[in-house]
Amino acid sequence: MKVLFLTYPRIGLNRGGLQIQIEETAKGLVQRGVEVIFYDPWRNQIPDVDICHVFSIDGSAISHVQRSLATGKPVIVSSVLNLFHLHPLLMRMKVLSSAFIPGMYSDLKRANLMLHAASRVIALNENERNLLSTVFSLPSERIATIPNGLKASFATADPLLFEEKYGVKDFVLNVASIEERKNQLTLICAMKRMPYPLVIIGNIRSEQEEYISRCRAQANKQVIFTGSLAHDDPILASAYRAAKLFVLPSFSEVMPLSLYEASIAGCRVIASKNVPVASPLQHLISVFDPHSPEGLASLITTEMEKPRSEELQSVALEMPSWQQVCEQIHDCYESALSGMNSREGHK
Structure with missing residues (x-):
């Protein structure tokens, strides 16, 4: 299995938790036999992989999400939804407005499109899962709750x-x-x-x-x-x-x-x-x-x-390790690929 890792272009400017999450996820998946390919903006890598995994809902990845789906490649989104300082109902109203008013809250519009296009969305905890359901109306069965691993x-x-x-x-x-x-x-x-x-x-x-x-x-x-x-x-x-x-x-x-x-x-x-x-x-x-x-x-x-x-x-110390977390992520990949192949078979 080959998976393409994508995130926002500025990821390398400031090292933080998301970069550690991506790196540790890659290490754990490689140990499970997955070939992880990091995004190269100078190449179209989608034909070379089986699945695309997008970290964050930054709108810069929307074109890759759309191309992946158009070519039959499933998409997983780790949303990393950092909106806990804002009222969920206010954010929901902004998402609804973005669908009907051109140019308004365009970042939320792209995020909404990406989330609903994904085969599975990974939330880090129940708080984020609930926020995804409330703000973006994502069906609960499309959301997997998988925390970051710990050392x-x-x-x-x-x-x-x-x-x-x-x-x-x-x-x-x-x-x-x-x-x-x-x-x-x-x-x-x-x-x-x-x-x-x-x-x-x-x-x-x-x-x-x-x-x-x-x-x-x-x-x-x-x-x-x-x-x-x-x-x-x-x-x-x-x-x-x-x-x-x-x-x-x-x-x-x-x-x-x-x-x-x-x-x-x-x-x-x-x-x-x-x-x-x-x-x-x-x-x-x-x-x-x-x-x-x-x-x-x-x-x-x-x-x-x-x-x-x-x-x-x-x-x-009883919380999941990165190895245990990556086992769950790998299961998400397998499920997404199986679902995509099943849909292709019914066409």
């Missing part, structure tokens, strides 16, 4: 690597690209008068200079900006193990790997109420209003007085 190795990393390099331990940690959606400024403001060190690990991008300047202006001397660390860098895994509390203050996420990696490492975890949390972990993770530094400050104070969370770690 148990985060549980056994050496905390001393980070502690010795940066001179801190039992600190508050955030791992995310530094930008307004990730909301580090609220976290920095919440901790301004606290005695705990705050470590922020993430990309510092030129287009976010104004926001980063605001973050630095509010940061006290206990805030450490490490810059970006590669996902497989031992220092990143060590940071999770050295931290006591992981905070994710984002305005919107789909399935943030960092939250689960911190859980596996044994951190206590608190997250914005806009962040979907896997049901087995929900009773172990406290949530807060991402617009309220005061509420976040109170929660941080409470959580930092507690020990690291062995129960959260134990539950997180």
Whole structure:
């Protein structure tokens, strides 16, 4: 089986969760004997593959989706629908408007066409599945809920690597690209008068200079900006193990790997109420209003007085690995190919 992986053209500019998702999915599928071909904009690769897998609903992939269907190749879409900061009914109205008013919400119109053209749409969790059904009226039987996989190795990393390099331990940690959606400024403001060190690990991008300047202006001397660390860098895994509390203050996420990696490492975890949390972990993770530094400050104070969370770690370690996730994705491919062949046979 040959599968073409597609996503938006700017994917290589800023490394983040989607890039890790794509890479780990490719590795797992290759281990199962699937030949994964990455999109090359200078070639028509569709005749060379059996199936197309599109990551995200960015409208740049619409032509490939349409060509794939025209040539009898099934399409799988991993929607990565990052709309949890918006009201679903408002988004539904925008989708309906896009179908009748030329030029209005054209990005949603293309997304709707792609989703309804797909043989199967993969949601990362039930929250995303419900959003797909509400906003885009996708039938539930067309949606497969398959989470991102997790690596148990985060549980056994050496905390001393980070502690010795940066001179801190039992600190508050955030791992995310530094930008307004990730909301580090609220976290920095919440901790301004606290005695705990705050470590922020993430990309510092030129287009976010104004926001980063605001973050630095509010940061006290206990805030450490490490810059970006590669996902497989031992220092990143060590940071999770050295931290006591992981905070994710984002305005919107789909399935943030960092939250689960911190859980596996044994951190206590608190997250914005806009962040979907896997049901087995929900009773172990406290949530807060991402617009309220005061509420976040109170929660941080409470959580930092507690020990690291062995129960959260134990539950997180039971979540699917990338190998298990890729087995489910492979099953989606087989089902889509079988359905396409069946339809071809009835023509």
